[in-house]
Amino acid sequence: MSAKLETESLLLRPMAGRHLSQTLDIWTQPEVRRHLWGDKVIGEERAALEIARSQDSFRSSGFGHWAVRRRQKRRVIGSCGLLRVPHTEQLEIIYCIDSSLWNNGYGTQAARAVLAFAFDELQLPLVHGRCARDNIASLRVLEKIGMRPGRPHPHDDCEGAHLSISRDEYRGTSPPP
Numbered sequence: 001m002s003a004k005l006e007t008e009s010l011l012l013r014p015m016a017g018r019h020l021s022q023t024l025d026i027w028t029q030p031e032v033r034r035h036l037w038g039d040k041v042i043g044e045e046r047a048a049l050e051i052a053r054s055q056d057s058f059r060s061s062g063f064g065h066w067a068v069r070r071r072q073k074r075r076v077i078g079s080c081g082l083l084r085v086p087h088t089e090q091l092e093i094i095y096c097i098d099s100s101l102w103n104n105g106y107g108t109q110a111a112r113a114v115l116a117f118a119f120d121e122l123q124l125p126l127v128h129g130r131c132a133r134d135n136i137a138s139l140r141v142l143e144k145i146g147m148r149p150g151r152p153h154p155h156d157d158c159e160g161a162h163l164s165i166s167r168d169e170y171r172g173t174s175p176p177p
């Protein structure tokens with residue numbers, strides 16, 4: 001099973017140490033960190049730990065954070081990942097794109113590729129997505145990849161908007177809740 005993903009405009013690769021510096025630049029952008037890190041400016045050590053955990057997770061479970069690049073360009077422009085909802089076996093999708101490149105469809109392309117991987121390769125039954133209710137762009141991305149509200153989030157402390165999609169809904173064999 002290859003975790004190298006491609007879209008019309010993007011290449012997604014399991015995150016590795018070589019992506020650290022450019023990813024940290026994006027993870028610390030004010031518009032990004034607000035939604036990703038509770039507005040905290042994380043340092044290199046924290047970002048490196050996140051990448052190391054992702055590498056472990058790819059080895060043990062086949063998923064983690066992917067670094068997002070445009071085809072024919074070297075620079076990392078974002079990240080997209082599948083993370084375990086704490087204390088559960090269920091996964092949720094998380095993503096960010098360099099704020100200078102928003103509204104070009106990259107967030108949706110990356111999220112769609114990771115969702116396809118979750119259902120086609122990992123054979124997951126369900127994927128969750130959540131964000132602050134005022135995070136219109138993220139809500140829009142979740143909707144564009146087919147997620148809908150209606151199921152409870154598996155984490156008791158889930159605040160904000162919660163959407164999800166099942167494998168059957170993704171394959172068009174059952175309607176959303």
Ligand SMILES: CC(C)(COP(=O)(O)OP(=O)(O)OC[C@H]1O[C@@H](n2cnc3c(N)ncnc32)[C@H](O)[C@@H]1OP(=O)(O)O)[C@@H](O)C(=O)NCCC(=O)NCCS
Pocket residue numbers: 031032033035036093094095096097098101102103104105106107108109130131135136137138140141
């Ligand atoms: C969420 C995020 C990844 C979207 O990336 P992106 O590359 O701009 O996404 P896309 O271009 O694929 O789609 C954005 C959609 O939001 C819409 N949008 C953005 N801002 C909007 C606003 N203020 N009002 C209405 N729609 C808005 C865009 O029009 C587009 O929808 P459309 O294709 O129907 O026109 C990016 O905004 C980001 O990195 N945000 C910070 C991190 C974050 O919030 N992550 C999610 C938490 S898990």
